Every structure is written in structure tokens, then in C-alpha cells.
Amino acid sequence: MSRLPELVGQEAAEAQFMTAWEGGRLAHAWLLSGPRGxxxxxxxxxxxALVLGRPAGQGSLLGAGPGGTGGRVEPDPDHPAVAQVTAGSHPDLRLLTPGVNPKTNKQRDExxxxxxxxxxxFMAMTPAQGGWRVVIVDAADEMNINAANALLKVLEEPPPRALLLLVAHRPARLPATIRSRCRGLTLRPLPEAILEHLLAxxxxxxxxxxxAADLRFLVRLGEGSVGRALDLARLGGVDIYRQLVDLLAALPGLDPGQAYAFAEKVTRHPEGLRIAGDLLEGxxxxxxxxxxxxxxxxxxxPGAPGEAEAARRLLAAAPLDRWVGVWEKISHLLGRARAVHLDPRQCLVNAFLDLDTVARGGRPG
Incomplete structure (x- = not known):
């Protein structure tokens, strides 16, 4: 029997949805927001799966009828819709993600x-199984402006028996006109105890x-996200973090050669800039x-060797507004590096050089 992935630690969000579902007040569009993973x-x-698994003809969008168990989103595991949703083969479900550019045959980043x-x-068509049509946009904050404007039209005039689920890691990037036309559903980072249990x-x-020796580090670095913690484990994120802290602990007095060697090593992996950049920015x-x-x-x-001492020294070396300013600059630099494919090694080195400048009491260039 095909099973949907389990959801842990999001009971409040589930209960909010189920209250609307069971009360027949289901919005036509929902914005599911929160950190990645x-x-x-x-x-x-x-x-x-819950919506598509209800019997055909059992009410309209505003009269969904009962379903679920104890405030949890629990589709009937024996309903064929569950297996179809799990396999991605349900005829009334579409998953909207960045597609492939036909000119380059490469995955788009938007x-x-x-x-x-x-x-x-697809949403305007008659449901193949007589019930509803559902579109999941993952992630909505990866739409470009033209795509967002096109989606706004369907939010303003939603088709009958159509449900739109927008997944957003950074909902502030979405136009306010889209956010205002969706029912918000905020998911929270998991408590450390739950995250540690899942990782263990x-x-x-x-x-x-x-x-086992890295488990506690992964919990702290995961920041309440199972997906982020597993991603770090898969890509050697704990070792990268420790090397990064060693460089930060040398501030002021950064050795550019060591910074470049670190950048050269981590960016050999296609996802190295993303991992190292996220850890440094964080x-x-x-x-x-x-x-x-x-x-x-x-x-x-998290507690890498010398980490707390380095943080105390750096906070004493420059006023708070300098650290906020350099964080903003690094975030912008790394974002541009990923968007327009700048040299990842040089971007990381430049970020360390800016931090060294602030640690010396100056301002980043």
C-alpha cells in the first residue's frame, strides 16, 4: 500500500486547515509558508489526498463536509487517491515547479x-474523477513577476471545484496582491527535541x-528543519561548518590564502556554494x-571549538550596525552569485574579506 509521508510537529497548521474543511469554509487558495524542510x-x-479522496458530488468548494481525524489531515489510506497522489499520477492533481528550459535543456531556477x-x-477543466482539481505550486516564491501576475488572475476569478495550494519558503517575495487573496497557513520550525528524535x-x-557524533550539531544547524538537517548531513555540512568557524575565529587577521583554499574545496561540489553560503550567512x-x-x-x-569566544570578540570589535550591514551585503552577494552564476570561490572569499574589514573596525567596500 502506498503511503503519504508523515507530518510531524505541525498540529496547529493541520488543525487550522481541518477547522475550515470540516466547517465548509474552505478557501479556494492557501498559502503554506515557513522555512524550508x-x-x-x-x-x-x-x-x-484528503480533498481528492472525498466521494464525488459531496458538496462544492464551500461545502466540503467532514474528513480527517482529531484535527489532523488524515486521508483515508485505503482510498485510491492516496496511492495516486503518492505516485504523482492522480489525473486531477498538478504539481507546478520550475520546468526545463527547452533552449538549454536545463532546469530553470524559476x-x-x-x-x-x-x-x-488545467484548473478550468472538468475534474476527471468528478470531484475537484488541485494545483500545488512548489515553491510559489520561485515564480517570476510575469508568472505571478498570471496566477493572480485565477486567484481573482477562481474556477469552481478548484483548490490552489501555494508553498512558499519566503512569502515576503510574493506580491502583496497574491498574499492577500490566499488563506494563510504558517508552519513553524520544529522544537529541537522533536528534530533530535527524528534525526536519531x-x-x-x-x-x-x-x-552519532554529529547529531547534536545537526540539530542546532537544522534550525527546526528536518530537510535542512538531512541536507547538511548528506553534503558534509558539519565539517564545512567547523572549517568555516575556524576562519571566522581568525578574524581580524584573515589569511586570504586559507579563505581561498576553503572556497576552492567546498565549491568543487555543485551544491557547495549553497551550503557554505547558507552556513556563513546564518x-x-x-x-x-x-x-x-x-x-x-x-x-x-552550535558550539564549534572557539566559536563563542570568536563571537564575543567580533561583537566587541565593531558596532552592531556594521554587522547588520555586512550581513545584508553578504546575503545580496551570495544571492547574486547563485542567480547570475558568478565565480562561487571569489564570492565566498569576498564575503570573508568583508567580514575581516568590519572586524578591524572598518566598513565593507
Missing amino acids: IGKATLARRIA IVIDDVREAIH ARAEQPDSGIA WVARLASTGARGADPAASF
Whole structure:
């Protein structure tokens, strides 16, 4: 029997949806927001299976009828719709993601207008199984402006018996006109205890890639996201983080050669810039947040050797606004590097050089 992925730690979001579902007040569009890897796409698929698994002719969009168990989104596991949604073969479900550019035959990094137009056409068709049509956009914040404008039209005039589920990691990137026409459903980062339990269970599986000695580090670096923690485990994120902290602990007084060697090593992997960049950006953001709250770095950072001492020294070396400013610059630099394919090694080195400048009391260039 095909089974949908389990959803853990998002009971509040599930209950919010089920209240609308069972009360016959189901909005035609939902915006599922929150950090990456916390279950937004899983919840969207479980909602799709629940909606598509209801008997045909049992009410309209605004009269869904009962379903689920105890406030949880629990589709009937024996209904054929569950197996079809799990396999991605349900005729009344579309998953809208960045497609392939026919000119380059490479995966796009954004959803374009043609993708959205096809989804709109699909939503307007008569459901193949007589029930509903469901479109999941994953992720909605990856739509370009033309695609977003096209989607807005269907939000303004939704077809009958059509449900739109927008998954968004950074909902602020969406136009306000889209956000205002969707029912919000916010998923929260998982508590560390739940995340540690899930990772420990995964670590017991063969070839999990999770070393027992790294488990606590992965919990802290995962920031409440199972997906992020597993991604870091798969790509050696703990080792990358420790090397990154070694470089940060040398500030001020960065050795550009060591920074370049680090950048050269991590960017050999196609996803190296993303992992190292996210970890570096997150470290500087944590530094600024710690300074703003007046918190103890020992409690705010994962605890790599020398990490708390480095944070204390850096916070004393420059005013808080400098660290906020350099974080903004690094975020912009790394975002551009990924978007327009700048040299990833030089981008990482430049980020370290900017941090070294601030640690010396200056301003980044």
C-alpha cells in the first residue's frame, strides 16, 4: 500500500486547515509558508489526498463536509487517491515547479508564465474523477513577476471545484496582491527535541549519512528543519561548518590564502556554494541577533571549538550596525552569485574579506 509521508510537529497548521474543511469554509487558495524542510510540501500533498479522496458530488468548494481525524489531515489510506497522489499520477492533481528550459535543456531556477498558464488551463477543466482539481505550486516564491501576475488572475476569478495550494519558503517575495487573496497557513520550525528524535531515528537506518557524533550539531544547524538537517548531513555540512568557524575565529587577521583554499574545496561540489553560503550567512545573522539581544554567544551558537569566544570578540570589535550591514551585503552577494552564476570561490572569499574589514573596525567596500 502506498503511503503519504508523515507530518510531524505541525498540529496547529493541520488543525487550522481541518477547522475550515470540516466547517465548509474552505478557501479556494492557501498559502503554506515557513522555512524550508519543515513539512510544507508534505502537508500540501496530504491536503490534496484528503480533498481528492472525498466521494464525488459531496458538496462544492464551500461545502466540503467532514474528513480527517482529531484535527489532523488524515486521508483515508485505503482510498485510491492516496496511492495516486503518492505516485504523482492522480489525473486531477498538478504539481507546478520550475520546468526545463527547452533552449538549454536545463532546469530553470524559476517558474515562468507558460508553466502557470498550463496550470490555469488545467484548473478550468472538468475534474476527471468528478470531484475537484488541485494545483500545488512548489515553491510559489520561485515564480517570476510575469508568472505571478498570471496566477493572480485565477486567484481573482477562481474556477469552481478548484483548490490552489501555494508553498512558499519566503512569502515576503510574493506580491502583496497574491498574499492577500490566499488563506494563510504558517508552519513553524520544529522544537529541537522533536528534530533530535527524528534525526536519531534516521541515523539508525543504513547509509543515513548521519554520524552519532554529529547529531547534536545537526540539530542546532537544522534550525527546526528536518530537510535542512538531512541536507547538511548528506553534503558534509558539519565539517564545512567547523572549517568555516575556524576562519571566522581568525578574524581580524584573515589569511586570504586559507579563505581561498576553503572556497576552492567546498565549491568543487555543485551544491557547495549553497551550503557554505547558507552556513556563513546564518552565522553572521546569528552574530547580529545575539548582539541585538545582548545574549550569551555560548547559548546562541552550535558550539564549534572557539566559536563563542570568536563571537564575543567580533561583537566587541565593531558596532552592531556594521554587522547588520555586512550581513545584508553578504546575503545580496551570495544571492547574486547563485542567480547570475558568478565565480562561487571569489564570492565566498569576498564575503570573508568583508567580514575581516568590519572586524578591524572598518566598513565593507
